[in-house]
Amino acid sequence: MTQIPIWAQLINLLAAVLLLLAFAMLAQRRVLTLINLFAAQGFALASSTAIVAFATHQPHLYWSVGLTLVLKVMLLPWLLHRLILKLDVKWDVEGLINIPTTMLLGIVLVVFAFNLALPISQLANTVTRATLGIAMASVMLAFLMMITRRKAIPQVIGFLAMENGLFFAATSATYGMPMVVELGIALDVLVAMLILGVFFFQIREQFDSLDLQHLEKLKE
Numbered sequence: 001m002t003q004i005p006i007w008a009q010l011i012n013l014l015a016a017v018l019l020l021l022a023f024a025m026l027a028q029r030r031v032l033t034l035i036n037l038f039a040a041q042g043f044a045l046a047s048s049t050a051i052v053a054f055a056t057h058q059p060h061l062y063w064s065v066g067l068t069l070v071l072k073v074m075l076l077p078w079l080l081h082r083l084i085l086k087l088d089v090k091w092d093v094e095g096l097i098n099i100p101t102t103m104l105l106g107i108v109l110v111v112f113a114f115n116l117a118l119p120i121s122q123l124a125n126t127v128t129r130a131t132l133g134i135a136m137a138s139v140m141l142a143f144l145m146m147i148t149r150r151k152a153i154p155q156v157i158g159f160l161a162m163e164n165g166l167f168f169a170a171t172s173a174t175y176g177m178p179m180v181v182e183l184g185i186a187l188d189v190l191v192a193m194l195i196l197g198v199f200f201f202q203i204r205e206q207f208d209s210l211d212l213q214h215l216e217k218l219k220e
Contacts, residue, residue: 007055014048015131018168019110022141025161026106027099031153035080038157038164042072045164049171061171068167076160084153096148106141113137121172132172138165 021041028034046068053061097105117133139162146158 005055007051010051011048011055011131014044014051015134015168017044018048018138018164019134019141022138022161022165023103023106025157026102026141026145029099031084031151032081034154034157035077035084038080038161039073039077041161041164042068042076045168046073048168052171064167064171072160072164080153080157096150102144102148106144109140109144110137113140132169135165135169135172138168141165 018041021037021044025034025037025041028037046065049061049068050065052058053065113136114133117136121130121132142158142162142165145161146155149155149158
C-alpha cells in the first residue's frame, strides 16, 4: 500500500478544517464570532495554498498566499470589525430557519457536492483533486448561509466565504487561477466590501435596523 506523503496529509487535514469552519459559520449566532471564523477560514486556505505551492513547485501560488493573508485574514476582518463598532451592532445572527434544520440541509449539500465533484476530480490531474469535493461543499454551505440569514452583515460574510470556497476549488483543480485573475477578484471583493459598508449605513439610517426584510416593504 502506497504511503500518502506528509504534505498531502496536511492538505487533506486543512481541507477538513475548512469544511468544519464552514459548518461552524453556518451554525454561528454571534456576529463577532462569525467574523473570527471567517478569518480562521482564510488562514486555513492560505496555509493549504502554501503547502501546495511548496509540494508542487508552483511559485505563483506564494503570491496567492500573501494576498489571502493580507485581504482575508487581516484587512477584511478588520473592516468588518470597524463596521459593527460604528453601527453599534449588538444583536445575534438571525436565521430564517432554525439551526438544526440548517445543519441538516448543510449535510445534504455536502453529500450532493461530493457526488457532483467525483467525476470532475477523476478528470483532474492535480495532486489535490481529492479535496475538490470539500471545496464545492464549502461553496454550497456559504451559499446556504447567505440565503438563511436575515441580517446584511452575515449575508456579506457568506458571500466572502463563498469566494474562499471558489478559490480553494481552483487550487484543487488547477493549482490556482492566473495572477491577473486573482488580483482582479481581490480588488472586486475589496471594492464590494467598501460599497456594502456604505450600504449598511444607509439601511441603518433609513430603517434603524440591518434586517433586509425591511427592504421588502418598499414600494416603487
